[in-house]
Amino acid sequence: xxxxxxPPSVSVAPGKTATITCGGDNIGSKSVHWYQQxxxxxxxxxxxxxxxRPSGIPERFSGSNSGNTATLTVSxxxxxxxxxxxxxxxxxxxxxxxFGTGTKxxxx
Amino acid sequence: xxxxxxxxxxxxxxxxxxxxxxxxxGFTFDDYAMHWVRQGPGKGLEWVSGIxxxxxTIGYAxxxxxxxxxxxxxxxNSLYLQxxxxxxxxxxxxxxxxxxxxxxxxAGYFDxxxxxxxxxxxx
Numbered sequence: 001x002x003x004x005x006x007p008p009s010v011s012v013a014p015g016k017t018a019t020i021t022c023g024g025d026n027i028g029s030k031s032v033h034w035y036q037q038x039x040x041x042x043x044x045x046x047x048x049x050x051x052x053r054p055s056g057i058p059e060r061f062s063g064s065n066s067g068n069t070a071t072l073t074v075s076x077x078x079x080x081x082x083x084x085x086x087x088x089x090x091x092x093x094x095x096x097x098x099f100g101t102g103t104k105x106x107x108x
Numbered sequence: 109x110x111x112x113x114x115x116x117x118x119x120x121x122x123x124x125x126x127x128x129x130x131x132x133x134g135f136t137f138d139d140y141a142m143h144w145v146r147q148g149p150g151k152g153l154e155w156v157s158g159i160x161x162x163x164x165t166i167g168y169a170x171x172x173x174x175x176x177x178x179x180x181x182x183x184x185n186s187l188y189l190q191x192x193x194x195x196x197x198x199x200x201x202x203x204x205x206x207x208x209x210x211x212x213x214x215a216g217y218f219d220x221x222x223x224x225x226x227x228x229x230x231x
Contacts, residue, residue, distance in 0.1 A: 005197075031214055033218075043203070043218070045217060084152075084226060086153050090214040091215065095167055096155065096167065097143070097155035098155070099152060099153040102152040
């Protein structure tokens, strides 16, 4: 089955840039979506179709996708960005939706 | 207000059944596919099941296929998940999620989530 691998944790100082990767076989050929989940809350979509931002999501959130790696970048990180982040794709081989393993972003 | 509200969770013994419900409001329910996603304690997100706008296409994760049944009632703006033969591994928060498209597949992402309902399987 298709797997998406993310680093378990990323630490970043306020004002700096957090980079969260999502690795998968030829993921660049798939549509990748990203979700933010704060403790005790439901997930919120922050990027869809790899690079698009829903209304209400700051421009500090951006995405890219190529080859075997998709990336979520959070610029000018704020304390409120501290959360778990998950990537997600549709695996046409299994007709399943697949989530990444998740990355905990800690703001120092 | 656009929202999804889950209900029906609780403590259940191994081998027993439970039925979850999700009430939708604030959008045209029968225009979208709907899904259930779960999250075990301290774990990541796992897609459980999805259903197209007209119930014509249904999908299940391998871990629940044959035990769980998804359904919807468009007249009542409601989504359901019947959970049978529960095991301790099914202990999780179950989230209802709205898809961005009518059908299951690559065009879909989850653009609205409920707060979840907790299912605890224990004797």
